[in-house]
Amino acid sequence: MMVTLAKLVIGIITVLSVNSTNGYKPIQESNKLTALYTSIDTVKDTKATAFQILENKCNVCHQKRDKRRVFTLENMNTWANDINKQVFIKKRMPKGKKIKLTSKEYQDLLTWISSTQNNQNGNKI
Ligand code: HEC
Numbered sequence: 001m002m003v004t005l006a007k008l009v010i011g012i013i014t015v016l017s018v019n020s021t022n023g024y025k026p027i028q029e030s031n032k033l034t035a036l037y038t039s040i041d042t043v044k045d046t047k048a049t050a051f052q053i054l055e056n057k058c059n060v061c062h063q064k065r066d067k068r069r070v071f072t073l074e075n076m077n078t079w080a081n082d083i084n085k086q087v088f089i090k091k092r093m094p095k096g097k098k099i100k101l102t103s104k105e106y107q108d109l110l111t112w113i114s115s116t117q118n119n120q121n122g123n124k125i
Pocket residue numbers: 054057058059061062065066069082083086087093094095096099101
């Protein structure tokens with residue numbers, strides 16, 4: 001009788017301790033998810049900021065002079081490498097003398113371009 005009772009107590013303790021370690025997991029998972037959502041939000045903000053620049057400093061001209069390259073939120077990521085090449089490597093864009101990018105705009109574009117290469121987990125977005 002005592003042995004059975006002891007087994008029962010050990011059983012309950014085991015179940016409780018297993019449950020309590022399991023109970024901790026969802027908290028860890030939800031922290032991971034929060035971090036993931038935060039990084040997705042940051043990427044979205046980065047992209048929205050870059051889009052405003054493309055819209056104000058690039059599309060204004062492309063709409064008239066290079067209609068095949070009017071940047072949108074949907075297509076801009078597929079243009080990221082070309083934009084990097086024209087703006088940062090060859091420095092051909094923005095074309096002409098009238099439209100200039102501020103240093104913050106250069107920085108914001110670069111931040112977006114790098115975000116299209118990798119997210120925090122090293123995956124393409
Ligand atoms: C005042 C006009 C004008 C502005 C402003 C301008 N572009 Fe252009 N862009 C052009 C024209 C015209 C072409 C096509 C002919 C050429 O390549 O020169 C072009 C072509 C391009 C190309 C393709 C070039 C190639 O050979 O592959 C890219 C990429 C590009 N622009 C990016 C941008 C970006 C990014 C901005 C803004 C930061 C920008 N452009 C601002 C006129 C402009």
